[in-house]
Amino acid sequence: MVILGIDPGTQILGYSILNTDETEPRIEVMDVLYLKKISDFNMRIRKIFDSTLRIIDSYHPDHLAIEAPFFGKNVQSMLKLGRAQGVAIAAAMSRDLSITEYEPATIKQIVTGNGNAAKEQVAMMLRSILKFDDSPAYLDATDALAVAYTFYMDHTNPMAELRRQLAPKTKSHPKSSKKAWASFVNSNPDRIN
Numbered sequence: 001m002v003i004l005g006i007d008p009g010t011q012i013l014g015y016s017i018l019n020t021d022e023t024e025p026r027i028e029v030m031d032v033l034y035l036k037k038i039s040d041f042n043m044r045i046r047k048i049f050d051s052t053l054r055i056i057d058s059y060h061p062d063h064l065a066i067e068a069p070f071f072g073k074n075v076q077s078m079l080k081l082g083r084a085q086g087v088a089i090a091a092a093m094s095r096d097l098s099i100t101e102y103e104p105a106t107i108k109q110i111v112t113g114n115g116n117a118a119k120e121q122v123a124m125m126l127r128s129i130l131k132f133d134d135s136p137a138y139l140d141a142t143d144a145l146a147v148a149y150t151f152y153m154d155h156t157n158p159m160a161e162l163r164r165q166l167a168p169k170t171k172s173h174p175k176s177s178k179k180a181w182a183s184f185v186n187s188n189p190d191r192i193n
Contacts, residue, residue: 001020001021001062001063001152001155002017002018002019002020002021002028002059002060002061002062002063003017003018003019003020003061003062003063003064003065003148003151003152004016004017004055004056004059004061004063004064004065004092004097004148005017005018005064005065005066005144005145005146005147005148005149005151006052006064006065006066006067006085006088006144006147007066007067007140007141007143007144007146007147008048008066008067008069008081008084008085008088009035009081009084009140010035010041010044010045010048010080010081010083010084011035011036012032012033012034012035012036012138012140013032013033013035013048013051013084013088013140014031014032014033014138014139014140014141014142014143014144014145015029015030015031015032015033015052015055015141015144016028016029016030016031016141016144016145016147016148017029017030017055017059017061017148018145018148018149018152020152020156025130025149025152026130027130027132027145028059029055029059030132030136030141030142030144030145031136031141032136032137032138032140032141033047033048033051035047035048041080044084045083045084045087048084048087048088048091049087049088049090049091052087052088052091052092053091053094053095056091056092056095056097057095061097062097062098063097063098063099063100063151064088064089064092064097064098064099064100065099065100065101065102065147065148065150065151066085066088066089066099066100066101066102066147067085067101067102067103067104067107067143067144067147068085068101068102068103068104069081069082069085070103070104085101100151100154102147102150102151106150107122107143107146107147107150108121108122108146110149110150110153110154111125111126111129111146111149111150112125119139119142119143120139122139122142122143122146123135123139123142126142126145126146126149127142129149130145130149
């Protein structure tokens with residue numbers, strides 16, 4: 001399986017490709033999409049969508065693992081982050097990828113064993129586990145790798161089922177989500193404007 005990991009952001013978006021076809025997971029790419037120079041917010045969102053499609057078309061992942069927006073004090077920042085996440089998910093859905101969303105604390109718990117770990121601790125643990133030398137310029141790249149690695153661990157570790165029962169809930173969007181949405185629309189015409 002090839003996993004696309006995304007740490008959504010409207011200024012810096014981290015992404016990674018983790019190939020799990022061999023006995024050990026292997027990093028194909030770990031980088032960021034630097035968006036700060038684009039002043040128009042709508043153009044940033046368009047860039048996220050187009051770039052996500054380009055990454056998918058280049059590496060042909062089977063699955064998107066994406067970090068859920070965290071709830072902070074700045075509502076406007078949270079809304080913008082949600083838009084970045086939404087367009088990345090839309091791009092993945094347009095290419096029929098299955099999608100799983102993980103809470104930041106779940107990712108940190110799975111990678112480091114501490115749900116409150118700092119970004120630097122996550123990066124250091126990933127460097128130890130996945131044996132990469134070069135640290136990326138931005139921790140958003142290792143955060144994206146952490147999301148992909150979380151999905152890998154969540155689906156290969158013998159204790160994964162127990163961990164899923166004990167960990168904060170994640171949201172999963174299977175390939176059939178388009179059918180589920182159509183079913184919802186047909187069942188609830190009065191709720192759709």
